[in-house]
Amino acid sequence: MVLECRNVSKVYVNRKLGHGVVALNDINLTIAKNEFVCIIGPSGCGKSSLLHMIAGFERPTRGSIRLHNEEISGPSPERGVVFQESSLLPWKSVRENIEFGLAIQGCPRSERQDIAGRYLNIVGLQGFDHARPHELSGGMKQKVAIARTLALDPAILLMDEPFGALDEQTRKRLDFELLELWQQRQKTILFVTHSIEEAILLADRIILLTVRPGRIQLDLELSLPRPRNLFSKEVVEIRQQLLAELMLCCPPGQPV
């Protein structure tokens, strides 16, 4: 077991309203080594909040989050995050962006260059070493962000709708590439999305959160072989099941 969330709740105190917003309520979740877990749920149910707490940017209001049995106390490269929006530093080249995290860790230059080169290859961006982020497409930027985070060799990869801002086609391709990468390199991944299809394509396990305050409504193990066909009988069944569950938690016509 890599990660364990126990009775995690998050309340944001809003001074203007004078009362708290309960974003998450009593989340219990354990993630095993090399597991690919997707979190889905309606907007505002606390997916990002959960990820940010695991990343260490915020503390849970109640409960505990442990990585390798150690309480999380702040951000750390052992919990690598890929953000939804581009977080590359615009004044650094692609290569410098990937090397930056390693430099912070005090990794010597030659080793840094080796590692950066390797991860550039892995995400298929060889030859773009010296490009600046603004010269890349959205999909390429996210690939660089993934390479940068992977280069830190994190124990768990936290991805918050990393392909959410991309078009359908690019997203499909990146999903596929991420899957290949995960299969080859054995990583533990926690992936937030609000697309049922994306979750089914990727996950070993799908966690469905309810509307705010987010609780775990469903924890579904998927044991289908990959690559998965979205139109195969089993997958269609799971899609329908998930859709029904989603309807249960937030029936249409109800204000969000």
Place this chain on the structure above:
Amino acid sequence: MIFIMGLTPIIINTAGGIRSIPPIYIKSARMMGATRFLIFFRVMLPAATLAIVTGLRIGLANSWRVLIAAEMIVGAGVGLGYAIIQSRWSLDFEAAFVCVVIICVIGLVVEKLGFEVVEKRIMAQMGLGQD
């Protein structure tokens, strides 16, 4: 006076520049294990470079104006501002105009050859303003 007029925009712009840094840069640096010191010098300062240069530019322009005015009023005995006043007193309008033109040219040269080039370079590097 020259100092204050010059320094204020520099400080305001730097502060504004640092405040408008996307928080995501700082978050991702923290995720990579950066200390506060590193975040300041390796992320915040470079991200605010453009604003700092703009501040310098306004600051220097202000200082330049105040300097000329001060020379006119205080009458230091040297300088372009003093020279204008001198020529006015001696009704030498041509000399006064020459001085004004010189003042403009110096200002323009510093602007165009100094700051604009630097700003353009930074903007090109960060991929800003080229649509």
